[in-house]
Amino acid sequence: MVSLPRPHGIDELLARAREGLTRLTAHQAQAAAAKGALLVDIRYAALRDRDGTIPGALVVERNELEWRLDPQCPHRLPEAVDHDITPIVICNEGYASSLAAVSLQALGLHRATDLAGGFQSWRAAGLPVTAPSELRGEVHGGS
Structure with missing residues (x-):
């Protein structure tokens, strides 16, 4: 009988993923973006519609x-120029982004990391957010 490896739970998988990341706070991510890092919002559309987006962030499902x-992929974004870019992955609360950042590291994007606490930590830090109404082009005027 072949012995299968013990399965890992998601908490263990997440902890292992984060061992290889230098996770950033919201203010650190903002400073890194000012120096050329790419903020990459992976939240699904319903969350972006509900909460808004970070100005300048690339939205990539x-x-x-x-x-x-992937700089080697013909479907890459223009910003994916080489393996030395610094993608900072942002999900809603900072869980899925850790796993996604490790996946990018496996592609050779050695500077990939994520935003600890995700979009919610960015917003809680009082950093700029484009409101959902602005995303839809709505204008709300006073009476």
């Missing part, structure tokens, strides 16, 4: 992330 940021 999670299921397309590796294809869009």
Whole structure:
């Protein structure tokens, strides 16, 4: 009988993923973006519609992330110029982004990391957010 390896739970998998990351606070991520790092928002549309977005962040759905940021892929974004870019992955609360950042590291994007606490930590830090109404082009005027 072949012995299968013990399965890992998600908490263990997440802890292992984070061992290889230098996770950033919201203010550190903002400073890194000012120096050329790419803020990459992987939240799904319903969350962006509900909460807004970070100005200047690239919106890349999670299921397309590796294809869009791999410098060797013909479907890459123009910003994915080489393996030395610094993608800072942002999810809603900072869980899925850790796993996604490790996936990018496996592609050779050795500077990939994520935002601890995700979009919610960015907003809680009082950093700029484009409101959902601005995303839809709505204008709310006073009476």
